Amino acid sequence: MQRILGAIVGDIAGSTYEWRNTKSKDFTMFPPGSRFTDDTVMTLAVAKWLMDDPEHHHHTLVSIMQELGNRFPNAGYGRSFRHWLAIEHPSPYNSWGNGAGMRVSPVGLYAKTLEEALRLAKITAEVTHNHPEGIKGAQAIAAAVWLERQKWDGPSCKKKPCTLDEIKKFTEYNFNFSLDEIRPSYTFDVSCQGSVPQAIMAWREGETFEDVLRNAISIGGDSDTIAAMACGISNQPIPEAWTECCRALLPKDLLQINDDFLRFLRTPWKHSYKFGDGLFGGEYPIDKELARSKRKLKQILNFGITDFIDLTEEDELHPYQPYLPEGVNYYRYPIKDCSAPNSLQEVIRLCRKIAEIERNPNRKLYMHCWGGIGRTGTIVACYKLFKKGVGDATMAIQKLREDFFDCPKAKYRRTPETKAQEEFIIQFATLCSSMTESLVIAKQDRIKGSMFGRAIGDALGYAVEFDSWKGVQRKYGEQGITNYQLNDKGIAEISDDTQMTLFTANGLMMGDTRGCMRGIIGYPSCYVVDAYRDWFRTQTEPFSRMKHEAGCTWLLQIPELWSRRAPGTTCLNALQQIMSGATVRNNSKGCGGVMRVAPVALYYYRSEHIPFEELIKLGGACAEITHHHPLGYIPAAMLVGIIARILRNDITTKQDYEDACKETLNDLYRVYPEHKESVAVMQRLTKRAIEAAHDSSLDDEANIRSIGEGWVGEEALAIAIYCVSRHFGNLEKAIIASVNHSGDSDSTGAICGNIIGTIVGYKAIPKRFLENIELSEVIMAISEDLNKGCIISEFMNEVNDEQRQWYARYCDMEPAGVITHKQNHDEL
Structure with a gap:
């Protein structure tokens, strides 16, 4: 762990060579007479400012610089700066000297972004060095420090190597030289333009901290300042003996600032x-x-x-x-x-x-x-x-x-x-x-619960999708619909909601399998688009066409899926444009985006390499394929976030569930900063839904009516959130509540089923709801595959039956191992 700032080491090492230049790398390190100078004092002044003033005001920086500068009056300040220290309410003096660059390294260590580093560096410079060249010099050093830190910090840092080209973008400095080329003729130059590029090159040519330090001092010139700037950039380990030497040369108050700042960074x-x-x-x-x-x-x-x-x-x-x-x-x-x-x-x-x-x-x-x-x-x-x-x-x-x-x-x-x-x-x-592997088993049960829960809500709500609440009551009684309305073959039919959800899952797994088998993969939503093309065919063509034109999913070979079940106009129009090669253009925020994306969470929740914000953004991207209004895809992102949190955190309490909803909303603000207004709409509806769930003075239909009808994405999700919270832990009551209203009953039921099914699991679903559900074999097969994840790769030596089945489904696009109810193909 670093115990001293690199700039301080560079300053002390260069202090005896400032007026006695050397042109060789072979020199004595820290000879008698080595001391800290103004470079150290002002570096620590900037560090103290960053600690003491989180608002980063100019006046507090001035105050701290004057206080420390006057406490150490013999640190070797320039004439103009000495005058600046001595007066009350000092003004900048248009300097382009390297005093702006020598003190700024703490900014690069502190800043969270390059933009912040440049902004703060400008402040540290312009209180004295407000000439454009002075500001540029400070920003160049701060940027170099920040970029070097990205090279070493965190798991993704190696993808961000620091290059001179990145610094050139805002400095226009000339780095077309080597230290060996300039060393013989380089002379004392205190300007930023005459010393900052040289300091950066000293760092750039050094492999170790010692290399950087010897490079900086060996060119001569303003040795302590060049070394302070170069060593301030380096993120390499400082030799322990040097650390101890330099710490011993600092007075207690400066050493305390150094130690406090290093802890402040950690x-x-x-x-x-x-x-x-x-x-x-x-x-x-x-x-x-x-x-x-x-x-x-x-x-x-x-x-x-x-x-x-x-x-x-x-x-x-x-x-x-x-x-x-x-x-x-x-x-x-x-x-x-x-x-x-x-x-x-x-x-x-x-x-x-x-x-x-x-x-x-x-x-x-x-x-x-x-x-x-x-x-x-x-x-x-x-x-x-x-x-x-x-x-x-x-x-x-x-x-x-x-x-x-x-x-x-x-x-x-x-x-x-x-x-x-x-x-x-x-x-x-x-x-x-x-604690045992029971948690893993619970995850399997939750995934099946989610897929079957959504099919149950869809099938129950599909029968009353276009009925008013009063019409539902006239047909099914005061409590509304509570049992499936079976067709003449005794089947509870699913709608386009479950169809598209199955195709979403198939597309995700097909794409993932391609990556495992070929070593390359595109963004997952690209494969979902291909799966939706197949679904579009099932809605617009006869089943007989399938034999003449293969698809991208094994679902295309399931005859029962070639049934038109009130597909959404937006989905059909958007996919028609995609099929014809046109760009999708609409401003729809219908619920057709959110109702189909749960498999994104069910499949990718376990992927540690996918940051949570990326996961929910993928959910939004799958909805945005067809729905281009922000509220057409932001609710989809939120649904994915909620379900993923339930799975990752094994949520079993109402409070944790409601917290998961609120936390996902906070994620949305970070994922969609350009759509804060739309996220705020979703937040207001979610708040209303949760408050209504805790209000027993109104019945479910009245509370749902206060939220909306569910035809648009944000209302459909909010209704589902309400029903799950109101009837937490009870899938039957939650789903029944979610479909009994005057709105888009199958979509609200499906989304509610996805959430509550993930919470309670498959084993908690009443048997009567599992009987007669259409395509239960297909839903079970997709659920089990979502839980497994891709189990094949291009480097397999031996293959078992389970892997052969996966290959058949997601490489050959064959429904291996799936047997469905027989239907009259002529009707399709």
Whole structure:
């Protein structure tokens, strides 16, 4: 772990060579007389500004620079800067000197994006060096630091190598030289344009930190500043002996700023610590004093925190949730102060939430109690056990304390705090060791439950899709339709909703199989388009045409699917345009987009390599194939997010389900920043749905009427969300409620069935609903394949019957192993 800023090492190493240049890389490192200079003081001033002022105001930077500069008056400042330090309310003096570049490296280390690095670098420069060349020099160094950090940080960093071309885009510097070429003739030059490119090249030509430092000093000139800039960019390890040497040369107050800033880069707040990828524990995020509270919370948010878990009790401390910006998630799991949790199962539920956040590289968690020690430490230890990263309670507590050691409070506090908390961790370890593969079986059951739940809701609602509520009551009684309306063959017919859902699943698995067999794959929605082409044929052609023109799905060979079941006009028109090679042009937000996309979640929920936002974006993309209004595909993205969360987090409680809905809405704001208004519409309807579910003063039909009729995507999803919440855990009641109204009953029933079926699973579905459902064999086959995932590859040596069946279905497009009810093909 780095213990000193690279710019400081470069400054101290170059301090004795600034007026005694060397033109060789073979020189004594840190000879007698080495010291810190203005480069170090102002670098630490910028670091302190970033820590102290999360709003990044100009005036606070000026104040901090003057305070530190005047505290160390003999650091070797230039004439103009000395004058600037001495006056009250100083103004910039139009300088293009390299003082702008030598102090800016903390900005590159701090910034979350390149744009932020450039913006903050401009501020650090223009308080003194407001000439365009001065600003450009600061931005060039800050950008180089930021780009170099991307090269080393995180799992995807190797895809982002830092190149000089990226820096050229906004600096127009000339990098067409090598250090060997300029070394003989290079002279002292304090301008940005005459020293910043040279510092960047010194870094660029260095393989190690020592290489960079020797490169920078060996060209001569303003050695300490060039070395400070070059070493500030380098992200390579600093030799430990050099670190100790330079730390020993810093006074305590400057060393404290250095240490505080390095911790500031690692954790959201001074009194916090890291316990997993993107997971941090710490003290309460606000204080009693309002102004300080706002700064503290702002700093934590600036760190990139997207989720808060609050372990304090209601009314224990002043709430901060009202101050959180849109898109930040807040959860409360109350534990009494100095006590252990009340329920092992509640902690399992909490650990699933933490695991969901850790899986997503775009999310960061701040979990806290009051002091961040006892209650927080207890949950951290439990989470380590839950992840099976440690073997027993003793090891979990040891790992917790190793993490906590980075927090300043570790010098005088111990975690966990009480015997009861340690005993709870021991009990939790016993519970974790007893957890078996039953969860995997539950996932299989949930996937089947989702696919059959949607078919049940579809079939029940299809019979009354175009009836008013009063018409439904006249035909089926006051309670509405509660049993299937069977056709003359005793079958409960499905509609286009289930047909298209099956084709969505087939397309996803066909595309995935192509990737496994050939090693290349396009975006999954491309294969869904091909599957929808096949579905379009089943709605517009006779079954006999299938024999003359093969398709992309094995479903095309199921004769029962060649039935026109009230297909949506938007879907047909859009696919007609696709079939003719035209561009789809519409502004539809009909529910035909959301009602068919659940297989995206059922198939890809387990894929760790797919960030959660990408998963829900794929759901939206599959809907956008035909529906181009944002509210035609954003509800589809939300449905995929809800179902994926249910599966990933093994959701079994109403509160967790409602939280999953709210969290997915926050994801939508990040995935669709250009459509915030549409996400807000979805958010309002979701809020209305959940509030109505908790209001027992009205019956289901009245509550559903207050939400809408379900003909458009956002209303259809909101109605389904309401029915699942109102009748949580009861598939029969939820689905019956979802189809008994004056709107698009089969779609609302299908979406509701997808969600509630995922929650309760296949085994919880009443037997009467599983009997007579059309295409049950096909639905079962697709469900089982969704659960398996692709089980073949191009490198297989031996093939079993199950793999042969998969190959037949998703390579040869044959319905291997599927037997359906016989129908009169002449009718098709």
